[in-house]
Amino acid sequence: MSETEHRPSNFIRQIIDKDLAEGKHTSVHTRFPPEPNGFLHIGHAKSIVLNFGIAEDYKGTCNLRFDDTNPLKEKVDYVESIKRDVAWLGYQWEGTPKYSSGYFEELHGFAVELIEKGLAYVDFSDQDTMREMRGTLKEPGTNSPYRDTSVEENLDLFKRMTAGEFKDGECCLRAKIDMSSPFMCMRDPVIYRVRHVHHHQTGDKWCVYPMYDFTHCISDALEGITHSLCTLEFQDNRRLYDWVLDNISIDCHPQQIEFSRLNLQYTVMSKRIINNLVEEGKVSGWDDPRVSSIAGLRRRGYTPASIREFCRRIGVTKMDNQVEMGMLEACIRDDLNENAPRAMAVMDPIKLVIENYPEGQQELLDAPNHPNNPDMGSRQVTFSREVYIEREDFRESANKKFKRLVLDKEVRLRNGYVVKAERCDVDSDGQVTTVYCTYDPDTLGKDPADGRKVKGVIHWVSADTAKEAEFRIYDRLFRVANPAAEDDLFAALNPESLVIKQGFVEANLAAAEVEKPYQFERLGYYVLDSDAEKEGRLIFNQTVGLRDSWAKIEQQGD
Incomplete structure (x- = not known):
């Protein structure tokens, strides 16, 4: 059997196979472009496994690029956590990590080019007015009164924006496309905004920052990306992706391909919501073992192999669906059943x-x-x-x-x-x-x-030699399968998501190591928590039980 026959098949790989067979590309270059405004979650793991996995299988390359165009929400701590998570999952990016901010000069130049071509203009309308002018899904938008400003005046205004003469929100640069387009993203989208804020990479050099839709496609092109893989919410935005690249002087034009995002039951796939849970003290932090973050799963005892296997099992399609939590738990059980030593x-x-x-x-x-x-x-x-x-x-x-x-x-x-x-x-x-x-x-x-x-x-354990230990028994964070659909998200939290017990472990576990899994015989799979090293005592997190107890509960509810 040939090497290609071992590869999993999906519609993205079929596109790549066709491109290579027809000579459109001679190699494959992908990228993983997270925004450093929070920790990565299990949904990002699907994208990581897809992008890095395709690069590996086709003997291509994959970039890690930080989409750092919104310094108000970004932190260096998040940058470092993302690097750790990607490496922990077992992947190595091409060269050094890339940053969208590293292309700010080029991006600014392309914005100027669009102005010179009469395809961008500076707009002083406030946000409410712009929202009204955009129209609705049933009604076309209306042109801004600033839409027909001359090229020379727009160049001067954009220069003054860049020089810091305008306040935050006072004006923006918009692409001049089509206010009657059936696609809202094509109704003269904002491509640059004024923000007088310190950037974690570029310092105070810039007070204008490009928007994601303008930045992303150009960054892909500058890096020679062949296939730009993103989730379905960017499907309409592909028109803007192509429009930008078609209207600037750049040789490379990557192909954007969309796939369904991961929706996992009994948890949330939103950095904004996870951040709210952290800020409200509903969880202990981004790495709380009940949270769907990669750091939280790692602390709970999930292994890189189990997460990679989960991503392979759920596959890649264009169909939105909810994945049962039991599928993720089955992957870690299968892994630990084979690889975790036993203890009492x-x-x-x-x-x-x-x-x-x-x-x-x-x-x-x-x-x-x-x-x-x-x-x-x-x-x-x-x-x-x-x-x-x-x-x-x-x-x-x-x-x-x-x-x-x-x-x-x-x-x-x-x-x-x-x-x-x-x-x-x-x-x-x-x-x-x-x-x-x-x-x-x-x-x-x-x-x-x-x-x-x-x-x-x-x-059993010997009363003479057993070591005292704390056991943190974790359950699903929410009581309902689709918490994001609830009016009151906090009310849907599972009050039994963490139960703490005090007991004993066999003496051998005094030498337990963080992230080394064990099967506590007849009880489940456990791992030493990172708090144990800080506090000088044994604290074990339950990774998963020996059986799927929720499957019975759900069947009883049917």
């Missing part, structure tokens, strides 16, 4: 006292790091007279379906002995505090010698 933790502990085990004695038991992968080796866990088990794993009485520990019944401690519950202590609230057991010393690593069957297996 107890999150709601009660003490188990093994009365016939010698006091003060400890022994080391072998435990495999992965049940199906001997190459991952094994570890030793301490066994002692007192251990902790999960509260839900013990009942004073239960029916035959309960396969865990019951008074006068037996259960196996994972990788250890068979124990039998004899009696328990209960506090004034009726809560069990301690369970007293006996153990069979002949059952380590084998079935009981007399042939009796023990069906239940529970996890």
